[in-house]
Amino acid sequence: MQISTTPATQPVTDERLAEILADPGFGTFFTDHMFTVEWTPEKGWHDARITPYGPITLDPATAVLHYAQETFEGMKAYRHADGSIWTFRPEKNAERMAKSSRRLALPELPVEEFVGAVDALVRADARWVPDPEGEKSLYIRPFMFASETFLGVRPSHHVTFMVIASPAGAYFKGGFKPVTLWLTTEYTRAGRGGMGDAKTGGNYASSLVAQQEAYAQGCDQVVFLDAQESTYVEELGGMNLYFVFKDGTVVTPSTTGTILEGITRASIVEIAGGLGHKVEERKFSIDEWRDGVASGDIVEIFACGTAAVVTPVGTLKWDGGETPAPTTEAGELTTKIRQALVDIQFGRAEDTFGWMHKVV
């Protein structure tokens, strides 16, 4: 892929950038550039370019605004102590986006082109990758959408893929403290044959009202159960779940089409296994959660995803009851797994799995 570059004429000053990187928050500030490539059935992927970051103009009849034909990814670039910049398993994001795009009837962007696009943007905006202190990183958001101007219902004949990036500090304001979860019994996020295993905005749109309910109940995030039996724990709106048992067994709900296959989740299967834990990917019922915490068999619970890495889970509330937090602070294994993962990402531990990809 040939990428043309138009450098920003008014990049953020070094002084302002230092201020932003001192306290980046999450998803608020964006780098100086963005990557764009277009697709049509006739030309395939074409016109790849890096341009100054800024608003895009869309016709009001642009398909994505009406039918939500869209997919996205979330990944990070990490600066190591020697100044080099790395991404974590970027080909996994590329493969997942291809899978999501197939589900949304969008064209596939080849893995090498996806990784090349992300690398090109990170290189263009390398000064935006924060120093590793405080485990800050550059959050990268690739996304693809139906950009044809047409109100008929069919897969779009014009598609746009873009990559933007935003420096990131801690995702949850509370830091590494257990979050309180709300169990929704009214809403589900995915059904059989739906798009639960595709990373698409529609899944988030359908989760927001449940998230609103969670906030109203004083909770941080929502837990969704399976749509068919309302029995099995699936995941949060944007994170996968793990349960740690007294005997050291680690359980995560199996991905059978309705759960997003998190790259953090998959990496933890390997990390926990490497630490000598028995790891089970299986159906996990809400009763097993309640009973396990009550009996003391479940000793830790955590959620995981790129943005927040690993987050301890405390109390689970639902309409009419709650189950106490297994731990009041982050659990021992939760802390250990999180540490193992971020140590690899920030280059403080040997990358024995071969997960890191050097960009600069």
Ligand SMILES: *Cc1c(COP(=O)(O)O)cnc(C)c1O
């Ligand atoms: C992105 C996402 C996750 C986490 O995936 P990672 O690859 O670990 O970041 C989990 N659940 C949903 C619904 C997601 O969209």
